Amino acid sequence: MKHLLKLADLSVEEIFSILNLADQLKYERKNGVRHPHLAGKKLGMIFTKSSTRTRVSFEVGMYELGGHALFLSDRDIQLGRGEPIKDTARVLSRYLDGIMIRTFKQQDVEDLANYGSIPVINGLTDYCHPCQVLADLMTIREYKGSLKGLKLCFVGDGNNMANSLIVGGIKMGMQVSVACPDAYRPDAGVTAWAQQNGQLLVTSDVLTAAKDADVLYTDVWASMGQEGEKEIREKAFKGFCINKDVIAAADKEAMVLHCLPVHRGEEIEEEIFEAHAQEIFDEAENRLHAQKAVLCKLLK
Ligand code: CP
Ligand code: NVA
Numbered sequence: 001m002k003h004l005l006k007l008a009d010l011s012v013e014e015i016f017s018i019l020n021l022a023d024q025l026k027y028e029r030k031n032g033v034r035h036p037h038l039a040g041k042k043l044g045m046i047f048t049k050s051s052t053r054t055r056v057s058f059e060v061g062m063y064e065l066g067g068h069a070l071f072l073s074d075r076d077i078q079l080g081r082g083e084p085i086k087d088t089a090r091v092l093s094r095y096l097d098g099i100m101i102r103t104f105k106q107q108d109v110e111d112l113a114n115y116g117s118i119p120v121i122n123g124l125t126d127y128c129h130p131c132q133v134l135a136d137l138m139t140i141r142e143y144k145g146s147l148k149g150l151k152l153c154f155v156g157d158g159n160n161m162a163n164s165l166i167v168g169g170i171k172m173g174m175q176v177s178v179a180c181p182d183a184y185r186p187d188a189g190v191t192a193w194a195q196q197n198g199q200l201l202v203t204s205d206v207l208t209a210a211k212d213a214d215v216l217y218t219d220v221w222a223s224m225g226q227e228g229e230k231e232i233r234e235k236a237f238k239g240f241c242i243n244k245d246v247i248a249a250a251d252k253e254a255m256v257l258h259c260l261p262v263h264r265g266e267e268i269e270e271e272i273f274e275a276h277a278q279e280i281f282d283e284a285e286n287r288l289h290a291q292k293a294v295l296c297k298l299l300k
Contacts, residue, residue, distance in 0.1 A: 036066025
């Protein structure tokens with residue numbers, strides 16, 4: 001494993017190995033064990049979109065591993081003034097041991113990896129969010145004991161979260177269903193791959209998707225960069241939310257997850273969000289442990 005650009009690039013064994021290391025790092029941290037596996041290593045973190053969890057967990061993660069993280073906002077670095085990604089890649093490769101990037105186009109992340117000579121980690125693009133889904137898989141395994149055979153249902157927009165959940169879920173032997181409006185289906189390449197490699201249902205019927213699900217997952221209707229489409233999306237996504245009917249259709253023991261930030265009263269009802277806050281904030285915490293595992297795999 002040279003980079004983490006998207007989950008499709010990882011083997012099942014590599015995903016298991018990351019999840020196992022993440023569990024170990026979490027356990028050690030809880031027991032006060034220091035683990036400076038990345039002493040002296042430097043990670044650049046490029047952000048062209050906002051972030052709370054990704055930024056803080058990567059920065060804290062590098063600190064706890066004995067390394068250092070640099071926050072590089074596109075408002076400050078020359079990338080934001082038009083310096084090409086291929087030049088940024090070659091320059092940063094001379095200073096750093098790894099780069100994490102959150103941006104719009106998946107191609108920019110791939111280019112950063114292709115032109116640079118150090119590991120690149122995708123901290124979210126419009127296409128996918130692999131770091132989040134590694135933390136999600138870790139959380140599901142913590143609560144359910146294993147992943148294989150579980151049914152994971154995503155309700156909402158077929159963009160980054162849906163694409164990564166489909167790939168991650170199918171790779172781990174889960175059955176995946178996605179409920180979304182017809183105009184907002186997941187990436188066609190992702191659904192074609194999933195249908196060849198496992199069980200995926202994409203439907204506009206939320207209750208059909210949620211039937212007997214072990215995990216219900218949702219995300220905002222308008223993602224970062226889509227703020228201008230807020231009104232159109234509010235209409236298109238009406239009903240694509242986790243409410244009492246969806247909970248009733250799912251398995252009695254179903255977990256509810258959300259990558260956060262949440263829009264209460266849109267994609268999930270307030271009461272349901274709060275009833276499942278423990279697992280949702282465990283999920284947020286697990287970003288730290290899962291990313292530390294990825295950092296160890298790539299930078300050590
Ligand atoms: N879930 C997630 O990636 O959160 P941030 O946007 O706060 O990083
Ligand atoms: N789909 C959301 C995920 C945020 C973590 C977005 O891209 O804004």
